[in-house]
Amino acid sequence: MAKNKKYDAIIIGGGTNGLLCGAYLARAGLKTLILEKKLEMGGGLLTEEIAFPGFYHDTHAIYMTMLDYAPAVQDLELTTKHGLELIFPEVQVASLGKDGSSICLYNDVDRTCESFRRFSEKDAKTFKELALKFQGWVDDFLAPYTYVAPIPTLELAAAMERTEMGKEMFALTEETPKDLIETWFENERIRALMLDAVCFWGLDPEQSGLGYLVPLYFNRSYNNRIVKGGTHQLSQGLTRDFLQHGGHSKTVQIIDHIIIDNGQAKGIKMYDGTVYEANTVISTLDMNQTFFKYIGEKIVEKDFAESIKMWMWEHWSFLSAHISIDGPPPQFKAAFKNPDIEKALIYTVGCESVSDFMEQAGDIKAGRLDKFIIHSSFPTVFDPSRIRSGGGTVALLQMHVPYDINEGKKWEDYSYDDRQALADKMVDTLLEYASDFDRDSILVQYVSSPWDIENKLPDMVKGSFKQGMYHPLQMGYMRPNAECSNHRSPIKGLYMGGACTHPGGTILLANGFLAAEVLLEDLGKEKWWNTHELVSKARAKGMPL
Structure with missing residues (x-):
């Protein structure tokens, strides 16, 4: 050999x-x-x-x-030797209303509280209390536990019961994300924002048994970086x-x-x-x-x-439209009241109440594509290096969708025109919240379905x-x-x-x-x-x- x-x-x-x-x-x-x-x-x-040539999309x-906690960043000298640069936008999430209002999650807790205060003084106070508490939980257990071998479930539960933090954290376990958010907050817009935020990475809003993860996703919802x-x-x-x-x-x-x-x-x-x-x-x-x-x-x-x-696979995935724009990103109505909106990392539209979110969650479980809640991002606002050919905008429009569609057609059967129609509807939904955007500036829309994800990445x-x-x-x-x-x-x-x-x-x-x-x-x-x-x-x- x-x-x-x-x-x-x-x-x-x-x-x-x-x-x-x-x-x-x-x-x-x-x-x-x-x-x-x-x-x-x-x-x-x-x-x-x-x-489109010269436009680089993730x-x-x-x-x-989690890269702010990952030991490998230091161990492997990813930033000091290999040139990794992380961008941490101040405005992490902007949830937009059709009436031109907005609620923002900032990477600064006090600024988030200011945004919440316009809707509910009580919720602003609650957010600050929870943010401080959950930061401690993340620092002291949830982040470290991510980077050590897991402990048998009963052994872990017994050990956590010996600490005050552990008791409080494990008391959340059997609560659903929806129940927790509705218990903590009173304002419907704030509830919608936070439920969407904690469920974005795959928590089922009505799944019990994982309530201890809600504080982690609560904390991480305003700690996103891009590369x-x-x-x-x-x-x-x-x-x-x-x-x-x-x-x-x-x-x-x-x-x-x-x-x-x-x-x-x-x-x-x-x-x-x-x-x-x-x-x-x-x-x-x-x-x-x-x-x-x-x-x-x-x-x-x-x-x-x-x-x-x-083994159980997720019942939802992402439909993504990667769009190259020959010009600036959309200007949103909410920016007239809050100019910070123009520099948000993630824009959420179509989710102004818990019922909006649950309607989409129900559609996904039923295999429907009816309710459009769009998460969009324009990375070139923070990172112009993603365009090699001069000005323009790299855009991502994304929504949760079912893998199994109950309408007689599978994702792999969607034609180019079918995909473009879905992308057009996503753009239309986003532009309901915009005051100024030249639709003719869209150069190309590349649409990625759950089937495309599976086809490209067999895992x-x-x-x-x-x-x-x-x-x-x-x-x-x-x-x-x-x-x-x-x-x-x-x-x-x-x-x-x-x-x-x-x-x-x-x-x-x-x-x-x-x-x-x-x-x-x-x-x-x-x-x-x-x-x-x-x-x-x-x-x-x-x-x-």
Whole structure:
């Protein structure tokens, strides 16, 4: 066997978590190979010239919600060495009314309270109290827990009951996001804004058992960053770090199967017959692909196979219109009363009451495309580098939609004209809130459906953006199941490091790091990084980490 085809570790998938895991392993001195199916690394960190020449759109991930906590930013020198720049807009979210009114979430709590005060003095006071409390919860537990191995559910619950914060946090668990928001706030516009904000990343508004996550999403709703130059700059930084420390990568790779010998992972056989040997394999794919497609259901234990079959995917996804505009973004009516509106990162329209939000949620569950609540962003307001050809605007219009449509047509059957009609309706909905916009300035509308997400990123089954539903039975120690909860699998030498594992999806820079950590522990190798400060501080306060 050729020497260059033997490795210490092989990682399946060169997305965010594959690159992250690879960078930590390469710095630890392991000869590591990443195999990627696509032409280049990065996964959902996609910045593409997809609509009009010279206009660069983030076509999957755009909002970075946890990078201010992610240890990898410092460990891998992403900002100091690899040039990662994060932009943190002051106006995070602007919820617009047809009457020209607006409510804003700022990255400054006091300014948000000023905005709320125009609608409800009581809600402004409540927001400040909750914001201060939840910031402590995020700092002391929710963020640190994102970057450590999960603890068995009953053990974690018992430990949290020994702290006042833990008792209060776990008391929220059985509450639904809708019930919590309606309990905390009295004004309908504010309720709509906050319910939309905490559910944006996939919490079902009527799902109990995950109430402890509401404070996290409450806090993160006004802590979004975007990457200067596009999210692909983050994957480029991870790739550079991996390669500079001796990592190996191969793209356009079609895997035939994971080699298993006497219950031990031994490498990867490719479709063309090439074999890459290693006693350690890390899969960042979902459970179905890893164990059924690339190993075989007959090889894994029956009970384990049944647990994989029970995996639940999200019932909603995103319909996105990536629009290149030859001119400025729309000017919104609300800007006449509040000029800050012109510099909002996210604009929400069509959601002025809880009933508006619940109507869309009901449509999604029923497979309908009736209620349009649009989230839009114009990244070039903050980052002109996304246009190479001079002036103009990069725009994103996005809405939650069902994957399964109950009208006799599947997403893959939507023609170009069908897609453009949906984009036109999204634009029409947005422009109901605008006072000035030249529609002829739209150069191109590129429409991405849930099927397109699944087709481009096979891990994102049903257009999933978290590699699996957030559900009480699929979170923490149960993500993806008890057998793989600590990133090890029942097969010796095979590890799981994708978004189907703890702590979940979106760009957290966590799953691949945690997989690398347990792998090095199993190999008896010392970590080259120190325990991170946020974790050390939380442990010093008695948090069960």
